Amino acid sequence: MKNKLWQLEHELQEFSERTKFSETDLLLFPDNFQQVHSFKIFGDDLLAIPAELIIEGDEKEFEIPLSLTSELETIEIFESEFRAEIPKEFIQIGNLNSSAEIVLLNKLKDTIHIFHVSDITDKEWLKCKLEKKVCDLNTFIENIRPQTVCCLINPKDFSEWDIFEIRNKIEIKKEDKLLKYENSNEAWTNYKTLVKSSIMNGFEIHYAPKKLKIEIKKESTNA
Numbered sequence: 001m002k003n004k005l006w007q008l009e010h011e012l013q014e015f016s017e018r019t020k021f022s023e024t025d026l027l028l029f030p031d032n033f034q035q036v037h038s039f040k041i042f043g044d045d046l047l048a049i050p051a052e053l054i055i056e057g058d059e060k061e062f063e064i065p066l067s068l069t070s071e072l073e074t075i076e077i078f079e080s081e082f083r084a085e086i087p088k089e090f091i092q093i094g095n096l097n098s099s100a101e102i103v104l105l106n107k108l109k110d111t112i113h114i115f116h117v118s119d120i121t122d123k124e125w126l127k128c129k130l131e132k133k134v135c136d137l138n139t140f141i142e143n144i145r146p147q148t149v150c151c152l153i154n155p156k157d158f159s160e161w162d163i164f165e166i167r168n169k170i171e172i173k174k175e176d177k178l179l180k181y182e183n184s185n186e187a188w189t190n191y192k193t194l195v196k197s198s199i200m201n202g203f204e205i206h207y208a209p210k211k212l213k214i215e216i217k218k219e220s221t222n223a
Contacts, residue, residue, distance in 0.1 A: 042070040150208035
């Protein structure tokens with residue numbers, strides 16, 4: 001696990017942040033998860049997990065944006081809004097798709113579980129989500145990767161969207177196409193061109209890697 005966390009910290013470079021949990025706050029988590037917070041891998045628009053980790057066979061789907069919980073306020077909100085329906089052995093460790101899906105760690109079993117915020121109104125379905133693990137903690141950590149997926153939506157019609165993802169550093173997934181390039185720099189340049197073209201067509205970024213948003217904003221300011 002430590003090797004994977006070190007790798008993520010290295011790949012995220014200056015875009016990531018340190019955890020905002022104090023040493024006392026970290027006592028909320030089991031020992032093996034506390035080590036995650038010793039690495040600089042926190043912040044929005046940085047991480048993702050493959051869709052197939054949640055649903056086996058979904059390797060053709062786009063990766064899912066992930067943010068790891070790093071503030072006590074997030075835990076406090078979870079406690080006030082969801083704890084009445086969630087057993088004490090579960091603690092929130094992150095979110096998928098902004099805040100729509102909550103990632104839980106079962107502290108007794110070291111298993112990962114995910115539920116949608118709307119599941120709280122369906123007790124039977126929520127129970128299924130809590131009984132069926134997605135994977136164990138180590139597998140979850142090993143599958144985390146830097147986010148490369150960018151989703152843009154037409155603000156006038158939410159049914160229209162563009163989505164692009166870099167795979168294997170030299171490929172761009174676009175709908176049902178996979179475009180291959182000579183190297184990672186060429187792939188990144190073309191990835192950014194696709195996103196900018198979508199923006200020129202009136203689409204707005206719904207979510208995107210922090211690095212991409214910074215570069216596009218900088219180019220727009222200098223234009």
